[in-house]
Amino acid sequence: MAGTSLGGQVETDVAIVGGGIAGLYAAWRLAGAGGRRIKLFEASGRLGGRIHTLYPAPGLTVELGAQSIRDDHHLLIRLLQDLGIAMRAEQKDDGAGLVHLRGRTRSHAEIGKARLRRPFAYDVTVSLQRGGPGRLLRKAQRKATDFEGLAGELGPRLSQLLSPQEMAYLADRSGYGFWTSPVNADAVLGWAEQSLFKGSHQMFDVPSGMSCVTDALAAAAHDKGVDIATDCPLLDLAIDAGGAITLGFGGRRPPVRAGSVILALPKVAIAGLGGFNRLDTVRALLAAVDAWPVVTSAILYPDCWWTHAGFRTAIAVTDLPLGMVRHFGAEDRPQHRGIGALAMFADGERGAFWRGRSLPDGAWLASDDPAMAEIRRMVETVYRPKLRRAPPLPLKAMIRDWAAAPFGGAFHLWAAGSKPDEAAALALRPVAGAPIHVCGEAWSPRQAWIEGALETAESVLHRYFRLPGLLDGIP
Numbered sequence: 497m498a499g500t501s502l503g504g505q506v507e508t509d510v511a512i513v514g515g516g517i518a519g520l521y522a523a524w525r526l527a528g529a530g531g532r533r534i535k536l537f538e539a540s541g542r543l544g545g546r547i548h549t550l551y552p553a554p555g556l557t558v559e560l561g562a563q564s565i566r567d568d569h570h571l572l573i574r575l576l577q578d579l580g581i582a583m584r585a586e587q588k589d590d591g592a593g594l595v596h597l598r599g600r601t602r603s604h605a606e607i608g609k610a611r612l613r614r615p616f617a618y619d620v621t622v623s624l625q626r627g628g629p630g631r632l633l634r635k636a637q638r639k640a641t642d643f644e645g646l647a648g649e650l651g652p653r654l655s656q657l658l659s660p661q662e663m664a665y666l667a668d669r670s671g672y673g674f675w676t677s678p679v680n681a682d683a684v685l686g687w688a689e690q691s692l693f694k695g696s697h698q699m700f701d702v703p704s705g706m707s708c709v710t711d712a713l714a715a716a717a718h719d720k721g722v723d724i725a726t727d728c729p730l731l732d733l734a735i736d737a738g739g740a741i742t743l744g745f746g747g748r749r750p751p752v753r754a755g756s757v758i759l760a761l762p763k764v765a766i767a768g769l770g771g772f773n774r775l776d777t778v779r780a781l782l783a784a785v786d787a788w789p790v791v792t793s794a795i796l797y798p799d800c801w802w803t804h805a806g807f808r809t810a811i812a813v814t815d816l817p818l819g820m821v822r823h824f825g826a827e828d829r830p831q832h833r834g835i836g837a838l839a840m841f842a843d844g845e846r847g848a849f850w851r852g853r854s855l856p857d858g859a860w861l862a863s864d865d866p867a868m869a870e871i872r873r874m875v876e877t878v879y880r881p882k883l884r885r886a887p888p889l890p891l892k893a894m895i896r897d898w899a900a901a902p903f904g905g906a907f908h909l910w911a912a913g914s915k916p917d918e919a920a921a922l923a924l925r926p927v928a929g930a931p932i933h934v935c936g937e938a939w940s941p942r943q944a945w946i947e948g949a950l951e952t953a954e955s956v957l958h959r960y961f962r963l964p965g966l967l968d969g970i971p
């Protein structure tokens with residue numbers, strides 16, 4: 497089923513570009529329908545894109561990219577079933593979770609009990625501090641009805657509705673810094689309400705690591721005849737007068753002529769495609785989304801010392817550059833004494849602190865690296881008040897900057913002035929009459945989620961390749 501070579505040019509029916517979950521999923525589904533020659537091209541040497549599990553020690557998985565699955569992520573849950581991959585309900589020990597802001601560490605339980613004194617040194621009422629980001633946003637929404645709604649740019653709009661101290665608390669406590677940015681206020685607030693504060697959902701993770709999902713998809717697609725090529729960056733895409741599409745790659749690869757093309761790529765990757773990026777509709781598409789910068793890291797320790805502070809899976813949030821911290825290694829084993837890991841998620845300004853402190857190609861920072869001293873200092877500051885003794889020295893750490901090429905950010909948000917519905921529809925076929933389709937998380941109504949990436953791929957497959965939906969017939 498591999499493409500044929502004609503005079504130095506390779507031919508294929510469908511070329512899929514991008515080996516993240518959207519591209520792999522499209523390849524697997526299309527190959528399952530049979531009858532087409534399909535080639536998938538991935539720029540890097542690793543498949544999975546923004547799904548990236550580390551396996552630093554036997555039985556230990558650490559997610560540098562996507563981790564959580566929500567109970568309403570129907571496509572992803574069905575996909576896991578089809579691939580035979582088990583999910584695990586995320587344990588809720590929220591009361592034990594820590595918040596460290598302006599020099600003070602409090603557990604969620606302590607914040608919940610605060611009645612008279614403010615938990616943290618912000619000029620924000622006790623009630624709003626206890627209620628957290630969700631309550632602050634509800635306050636903004638109530639006030640917005642007296643003004644012009646929540647249209648316009650998010651940062652400037654929210655700043656009219658909340659005080660500077662409330663804005664600072666919102667960003668620091670939520671662990672996200674985009675509240676002050678000039679993205680599309682309406683769209684991003686709707687998204688935040690759905691994605692961040694809809695509290696009653698059950699969350700799951702994949703104990704064998706999220707990368708198992710993309711690895712299994714790649715293997716299944718390959719078994720069905722998809723030709724997968726890594727280290728194959730698409731550089732340009734041309735449509736000739738007769739409508740034929742030619743893809744040009746780096747690394748002296750021969751050009752590929754394709755009957756149709758699925759670009760399962762984030763914004764920065766589409767922006768880099770010579771020829772294609774100059775088309776007016778593609779420029780409109782690019783203007784509709786902003787990539788949001790995030791730095792993540794895995795910090796390895798000789799044991800899961802955080803269990804001594806009474807928590808295993810709870811999250812810690814701080815205004816220090818550590819941002820949000822997850823804990824890996826003690827999930828299924830209360831008595832677990834082996835190696836453990838903290839995973840940091842630092843966005844916006846918090847993430848900027850780490851830029852330039854990472855090593856290329858995912859290399860580990862050794863224990864004597866200057867960045868390790870910073871990590872150690874911050875971890876001690878956040879956790880020490882809840883521990884009898886200081887945390888052990890970290891063994892090593894890996895820092896990953898998702899703002900770097902070819903991702904541009906960890907996730908995307910609708911840009912100011914964009915019309916999300918129109919842009920999401922345009923992505924499915926940005927060039928009138930040409931069988932080129934753009935999909936992936938960036939162009940989805942469910943940005944920042946794997947489910948969004950899958951939904952856009954489903955839309956392309958259903959509308960333009962006539963495949964029945966994966967969930968068709970499922971009640």
Ligand SMILES: Cc1cc2nc3c(=O)[nH]c(=O)nc-3n(C[C@H](O)[C@H](O)[C@H](O)COP(=O)(O)OP(=O)(O)OC[C@H]3O[C@@H](n4cnc5c(N)ncnc54)[C@H](O)[C@@H]3O)c2cc1C
Binds near residue numbers: 539540547760936
């Ligand atoms: C830190 C972090 C935490 C996250 N947490 C969650 C979570 O808990 N739950 C959740 O559901 N989602 C989460 N997400 C989001 C989720 O990871 C993404 O929505 C999803 O993986 C995006 O998939 P995609 O296929 O659209 O894009 P990508 O994964 O970005 O795939 C695009 C692929 O295209 C390749 N590429 C780029 N340029 C070219 C080119 N020119 N030629 C060929 N190939 C190219 C890239 O190398 C990449 O492999 C998180 C993401 C990050 C980074």
